[in-house]
Amino acid sequence: MAVPARKTSKAKKRLRRTHQKVAQPEISYDETLGDYRRSHRVSLKGYYKGKKVID
Numbered sequence: 001m002a003v004p005a006r007k008t009s010k011a012k013k014r015l016r017r018t019h020q021k022v023a024q025p026e027i028s029y030d031e032t033l034g035d036y037r038r039s040h041r042v043s044l045k046g047y048y049k050g051k052k053v054i055d
Helices: 010-019
Strands: 027-030 035-038
Touching: none
Parallel strands: none
Antiparallel strands: 027 035
16 A cells, blocks of 8 residues: 655645635625625525526
């Protein structure tokens, strides 16, 4: 079984893991509704791109 010859340092380990983070959701302000919503999603009131899509 393959075993590393040297211990991986904390700095090397942390540099490798810098890309493993949770991204924040894109939230934008919708002027037509006066409310915040996620991009490319239907708002809580049922609007998408200014049109009522869900009753």
